[in-house]
Amino acid sequence: MSRFLSPRLDTVTPYTPGEQPQDQQYIKLNTNESPYPPSPAVLEAVSRAEVEKLRLYSDPACAELLNAAAKHFGLQPDQIMSGNGSDENLFFALRAFCDEEHPLAYADITYGCYGVWCGLMHIPSRIIPLREDFTLDPTDYYGLNTTIVLANPNAPTGLALPRSAIEGILKANPDHVVIVDEAYVDFGGESCVPLIDRYENLLVVQTFSKSRQLAGARLGLAMGNAKLIADLNRVKFSLNPYNINRLTLKAGQAALEDTAYFDSTRAVIVETRSWTRQQLEARGFTVLDSRSNFLFVRTARQDGGTLYRKLKENGVLVRHFDTPRIHSWLRITIGTPAQMQALLAALDKILED
Structure with a gap:
């Protein structure tokens, strides 16, 4: 750090992204990207014309994308805002609904950016431990009287709550916003979008990075009561009104409209997930019941850090979190x-040695 850095940032620990090697020498299974290319409709939409x-600014209202999203999700355009990835929408939500006197509640094992953003914006954290088996007890969030963020399905565990459980949390906190981060919902979770018209305190955030193959395009949606979305737009237009570039707007609209490709690719991923889980369990691994596009696993035969390093030496990247409670996973x-067959072959070689 330089001597010019604001003292208020001294204690902020930035988020550490998964490794992103650019030479493609690894089988890359560490950042939850789709293994499949974007829809052919996306390639057509991102045309030479x-x-x-690109010499012109993009539409700050993102009108065509929001109209397509409204049609897809059964909402009105004023109930949706697009962000530069779901991360930006989540950041805007924390900026809008939290501050130094209004904490954010979230699980002790969940997406790491929640805590990072709290540190950056000096928002007090109210951390709620998951159960021993990594499941989330909805009653732990009843009557918290603070803003809440829930990753559902959760990361990195992949476990999911049913919509009815989220509804219970909404009912128990009627005067505070409940943010549901649905980055992985398309792989087996139950979306809370159908609850939006019933609960004015519900904000649902989704991404195009996972099930719509646009991680590199950086696009996400926030959906909720029109007044909540107006609050987010107040933050957006105070910071970066042109937050989505022209090509991403076109790509996102095309990806939303090609539902057949969306359904087919996510179905293949879910099928491959089931097969991989069976294969790992046959090898003695403990595997959580994931509803995401990843598996959370461990084995008594090797600690997590060692297995991660040995897999990398064998050309396979996975994600290891060297933190309490999950360091062996x-x-x-x-x-x-x-x-996935290459992963299993590498695991067999490592565990035999």
């Missing part, structure tokens, strides 16, 4: 069947 328009993204 659109590239030539690995998070493994679901790739193609061939990639």
